[in-house]
Amino acid sequence: MPESTEHLVKSFDADLKKLRDLLTEMGGIVESQVALAAQAIAERDAAAATRAVEADPQVDALEREIEQFVIRMLALRQPMASDLRLIVAALKITGDLERIGDYAANVAKRSIVLAQYTLPFSLTGLVHMAHMVQEQLKMIIDAIGASDTAKAIEVWRSDRVVDDLYTALFRELITYMMEDPRNITPCTHLLFIAKNLERIGDHATNVAETLYYAVEGEVLSEARPKGDTSAYTVVRPKE
Amino acid sequence: MPESTEHLVKSFDADLKKLRDLLTEMGGIVESQVALAAQAIAERDAAAATRAVEADPQVDALEREIEQFVIRMLALRQPMASDLRLIVAALKITGDLERIGDYAANVAKRSIVLAQYTLPFSLTGLVHMAHMVQEQLKMIIDAIGASDTAKAIEVWRSDRVVDDLYTALFRELITYMMEDPRNITPCTHLLFIAKNLERIGDHATNVAETLYYAVEGEVLSEARPKGDTSAYTVVRPKE
Numbered sequence: 001m002p003e004s005t006e007h008l009v010k011s012f013d014a015d016l017k018k019l020r021d022l023l024t025e026m027g028g029i030v031e032s033q034v035a036l037a038a039q040a041i042a043e044r045d046a047a048a049a050t051r052a053v054e055a056d057p058q059v060d061a062l063e064r065e066i067e068q069f070v071i072r073m074l075a076l077r078q079p080m081a082s083d084l085r086l087i088v089a090a091l092k093i094t095g096d097l098e099r100i101g102d103y104a105a106n107v108a109k110r111s112i113v114l115a116q117y118t119l120p121f122s123l124t125g126l127v128h129m130a131h132m133v134q135e136q137l138k139m140i141i142d143a144i145g146a147s148d149t150a151k152a153i154e155v156w157r158s159d160r161v162v163d164d165l166y167t168a169l170f171r172e173l174i175t176y177m178m179e180d181p182r183n184i185t186p187c188t189h190l191l192f193i194a195k196n197l198e199r200i201g202d203h204a205t206n207v208a209e210t211l212y213y214a215v216e217g218e219v220l221s222e223a224r225p226k227g228d229t230s231a232y233t234v235v236r237p238k239e
Numbered sequence: 240m241p242e243s244t245e246h247l248v249k250s251f252d253a254d255l256k257k258l259r260d261l262l263t264e265m266g267g268i269v270e271s272q273v274a275l276a277a278q279a280i281a282e283r284d285a286a287a288a289t290r291a292v293e294a295d296p297q298v299d300a301l302e303r304e305i306e307q308f309v310i311r312m313l314a315l316r317q318p319m320a321s322d323l324r325l326i327v328a329a330l331k332i333t334g335d336l337e338r339i340g341d342y343a344a345n346v347a348k349r350s351i352v353l354a355q356y357t358l359p360f361s362l363t364g365l366v367h368m369a370h371m372v373q374e375q376l377k378m379i380i381d382a383i384g385a386s387d388t389a390k391a392i393e394v395w396r397s398d399r400v401v402d403d404l405y406t407a408l409f410r411e412l413i414t415y416m417m418e419d420p421r422n423i424t425p426c427t428h429l430l431f432i433a434k435n436l437e438r439i440g441d442h443a444t445n446v447a448e449t450l451y452y453a454v455e456g457e458v459l460s461e462a463r464p465k466g467d468t469s470a471y472t473v474v475r476p477k478e
Contacts (some may be wrong), residue, residue, distance in 0.1 A: 078317040084310050091327065095334055109470040174423055181417045186432065188413060192470075195431070231348040231431075232383050236424065 012077045019069060019090050020145065024096070026062040027141035029055055031096050033104035033237040034137055034200060040111035041123060041193065052108035059101040084216065086116045089214030093144065096210070102138065103196040110189040117186040123177055124126075126194060129165045133197045136162065136204045143208070147215050152208040153228035156220060162201035169194045170230040250315050254267055258308060258329050262336070265301040266380035268294055269336050272343035273439060277369035279350035280362060280432065291347035298340040305333045321456065328453035335442040335449070339376065342435040342442075349428040356425040360415055363455065365433060368404045372436045375401065375443045379407065382447070386454050391447040396460060401440035408433045409469040 033052045040049035049138045070091055073079070079087060107130075136155050143151035173191050211219040272291045284448060309330055312318070319374035346369075375394050382390035412430050415422045451459040 067327065071327055073328075074313060074323050080314055084313050088306065088310055088330065089311075091330055095331065104279055106470055113470070132271070134437070148401065174427060177416060177423045177427075178420045182414055183422070184416045184423070188416075188427075189470075191427065192434070195434075231345055231428075236421075 012079060012083065015073050015077060016083070016086065019073070019087070020068070022062065022066050022069065023090055024034045024145045026066065026094065026097050027144060028102050029059055029062070030101045030104065030138050031141055033059070033101050033135070034134050035113065036136055037107040038127065039116070040108050040174070041130060042127045044115045044216040046112055048117060049108040049111045053105045056101060056105050059098060063094050063098045063225045065066055066090065071210065086214050092210045096206045100200050100203045105202045107156050107193050107196045110193050113189055114186055116233055120180070120183070120184060125165065126171065126190060127167065129162065129194065129197050131163065132158070132162055133200045136201055140204045140207050140211070143211060149212050149215050152211045153220070156208040157203055158199060159201050159205040162198060166194055167230050254312050254316060255325065258305070258312070258326070261301065261305050262329055262332055263380055263384045265298060265305065265333060265336050266383060268298055268301070269340045270376050270380055272298070272340050273373050276343045276346040277349065277366065277373055279347050280353070280369060281366045283350070283354040284292065285351055285354060288347040288350045289407065292344045295340060295344050298337060302333050302337045305329065314404070324456065327468070328449045331449045332446050335445045338361065339439050339442045343438050346432050346435045349432050353425055354430055357426060359419070359422070361474065364404065364408050365429060368401065368408065368436050371397070371401055371404065372439045372443070374389065374420070375440055379443045379446045379450070382450060388451050388454050391451045392459070394446040395444050398440050398444040401437060405433055405437040406429050406469050
């Protein structure tokens with residue numbers, strides 16, 4: 001390889017590494033937002049909720065930085081085929097991470113309202129769901145750092161479990177609302193919290209699909225496991 | 240300009256035009272999904288709902304086509320600065336359109352469940368919101384076709400109105416739930432329908448911001464109009 005080409009290749013590899021580092025940095029912040037949101041629900045911790053919300057501008061700034069960096073890379077390095085796939089994948093992943101951060105902030109905001117209520121039921125199911133989603137996210141961010149497609153597949157498969165948890169919670173919360181109208185406002189927020197967690201799981205799954213495609217060059221699967229059937233759910237009050 | 244450069248420029252312009260055509264095609268399908276979903280709610284039209292859901296694979300296929308086309312453009316044309324901005328913008332817009340299609344399909348699915356209920360209240364507010372969002376979407380897709388940033392600003396401003404409609408609907412629906420437990424299941428689906436419509440408006444606003452940045456080279460505004468305060472909403476049952 002001529003010296004100049006080798007030099008170009010080296011700086012491109014350095015750029016790819018920087019891109020990966022930026023993504024894992026953004027992923028790390030988003031992951032901590034989800035962890036804080038989970039803590040805010042589990043322990044009625046308003047300080048954790050506030051920290052989750054306050055991380056949002058940092059996430060948005062990193063999203064912009066990654067976009068700018070990608071545009072510079074495309075302009076200066078004029079990368080080919082498989083490298084382009086990686087770069088376009090990074091752009092998609094950054095979009096998913098930004099959405100995850102938004103959902104985590106929304107969960108945190110709602111947890112502040114929830115803290116005003118004494119709930120006559122336990123939040124174990126919801127907290128369990130939050131921890132599962134947190135684990136999914138941690139795993140997919142590790143997978144980005146190591147281009148680990150086996151981990152990506154694992155995340156992708158676990159989405160089904162999160163969806164099932166969500167569908168069960170949906171029914172449970174509607175039942176509480178029917179039992180006592182005082183449960184309606186808190187349960188509505190809990191419904192949206194559960195939905196947001198389910199969406200975080202979906203975006204983690206998107207990242208898994210994008211990473212798999214970027215690394216392997218083929219689609220993980222045409223039909224992802226679809227488990228959220230709550231759009232069709234009917235719960236009737238007891239007569 | 241040397242003949243060969245002129246030729247390259249011409250084919251690049253042709254590619255940009257094709258990219259814009261693909262985006263407006265995708266936008267057109269997504270717009271019709273939202274229109275069908277609105278009709279499904281307003282007229283309890285299950286056939287319209289089914290057509291909205293069935294359009295989803297077509298939208299996904301267009302998203303993939305646009306991504307492949309962008310990667311090819313980047314590899315073959317090695318575009319510079321402002322052109323790169325347009326191409327990266329196209330990728331972002333395609334992501335937003337895909338999400339809008341998903342939300343429209345979810346609204347349509349829920350409308351099928353709703354049709355099983357005789358509702359003791361009118362859906363005027365929700366139908367009005369659906370039509371507003373539909374109008375926003377139509378406008379932003381026209382704006383993409385014409386690189387019309389004035390229209391993009393108009394869409395961006397109107398998001399505030401959609402958010403206010405959503406917050407009002409949220410309170411109204413919770414009140415119906417409190418009045419009669421038989422309203423709880425349908426109102427929960429209505430809450431999610433309203434939330435999905437609000438999200439469609441958000442994504443139309445994202446597209447407006449992306450389009451503005453792609454055409455003008457500067458950010459529309461750092462702080463978008465934020466009107467959805469429902470995450471903080473507390474409605475208490477009458478004593």
